[in-house]
Amino acid sequence: MIPTVQCPKCNKEEAMDKVLTAHSNQNVLYKCPHCAYSKRQIQTSKG
Ligand SMILES: [Zn+2]
Numbered sequence: 001m002i003p004t005v006q007c008p009k010c011n012k013e014e015a016m017d018k019v020l021t022a023h024s025n026q027n028v029l030y031k032c033p034h035c036a037y038s039k040r041q042i043q044t045s046k047g
Contacts, residue, residue, distance in 0.1 A: 005030065009037040
């Protein structure tokens, strides 16, 4: 199962694989395909 992330702007949920791009171990970029909102190092429920 792929966990989902909720956009803080438009509140739509997308699969983490689609909205999160890992540039390195500690640098994750979130980008919402619905409203184009983007943010670095968004919190995940991991760990
Ligand atoms: Zn959004």
